[in-house]
Amino acid sequence: xxxxxxxxxxxxxxxxxxxxxxxxxxxxxSQSFFWYRQDCRKEPKLLMSVYxxxxxxxxxxxxxxxxxxxxxxxxxxxxxxxxxxxxxxVNFVNDYKLSFGAGTTVTVRA
Amino acid sequence: xxxxxQSPRHEVTEMGQEVTLRCKPISGHDYLFWYRQTMMRGLELxxxxxxxxxxxxxxxxxxxxxxKMPNASFSTLKIQPSEPRDxxxxxxxxxxxxxxxxxxxxxxxxxxxxxx
Numbered sequence: 001x002x003x004x005x006x007x008x009x010x011x012x013x014x015x016x017x018x019x020x021x022x023x024x025x026x027x028x029x030s031q032s033f034f035w036y037r038q039d040c041r042k043e044p045k046l047l048m049s050v051y052x053x054x055x056x057x058x059x060x061x062x063x064x065x066x067x068x069x070x071x072x073x074x075x076x077x078x079x080x081x082x083x084x085x086x087x088x089x090v091n092f093v094n095d096y097k098l099s100f101g102a103g104t105t106v107t108v109r110a
Numbered sequence: 111x112x113x114x115x116q117s118p119r120h121e122v123t124e125m126g127q128e129v130t131l132r133c134k135p136i137s138g139h140d141y142l143f144w145y146r147q148t149m150m151r152g153l154e155l156x157x158x159x160x161x162x163x164x165x166x167x168x169x170x171x172x173x174x175x176x177x178k179m180p181n182a183s184f185s186t187l188k189i190q191p192s193e194p195r196d197x198x199x200x201x202x203x204x205x206x207x208x209x210x211x212x213x214x215x216x217x218x219x220x221x222x223x224x225x226x
Contacts, residue, residue: 032209032211043201043220049212091209091210096208097155097158097166098215099155100152
């Protein structure tokens with residue numbers, strides 16, 4: 001079983017729609033959680049960290065559910081520029097490595 | 111501010127040749143990472159350094175791969191001899207402190223390697 005698993009999608013949504021997707025992690029001792037964004041043929045870039053209480057950054061909302069071992073990302077009022085692959089990233093206790101999921105592809109259409 | 115700088119950006123080489131990828135981390139960052147990304151396996155951590163010292167190279171696939179960090183501003187990833195299955199995007203990344211402890215990893219633009 002992979003340490004971090006994501007639905008690869010693609011999620012095809014119209015502009016203005018809301019899209020949400022999850023990521024599950026296998027190690028209950030996981031400590032830190034992040035969402036990275038990767039555009040086609042570009043490097044991954046940090047989108048947002050995920051805090052236990054959940055957090056929001058503009059149109060983006062991230063949630064953490066430790067009991068069920070998943071994190072989620074919700075994008076409201078989707079823009080064409082939101083089209084990208086979203087990588088779920090987990091850091092485990094006493095391990096300085098980050099483990100990346102394979103990514104969820106979102107395509108926003110006009 | 112300059113980000114993580116990688117070279118070459120693209121390389122096409124023949125099987126059996128030596129490939130050297132280079133990376134300059136962000137100044138002041140004391141963690142440096144080498145990742146490989148493929149469609150089949152996603153992003154994989156190959157090796158990481160802390161203060162120029164290799165800490166974990168368990169992700170290095172074979173003895174054909176080696177990495178060095180002779181100083182705080184330069185690292186290399188070498189593949190010798192290269193094979194077609196090494197074709198991938200190789201990302202170098204750096205962070206100011208331990209990842210996950212509130213420290214963001216910043217990626218370079220990647221080196222796109224094709225071995226024919």
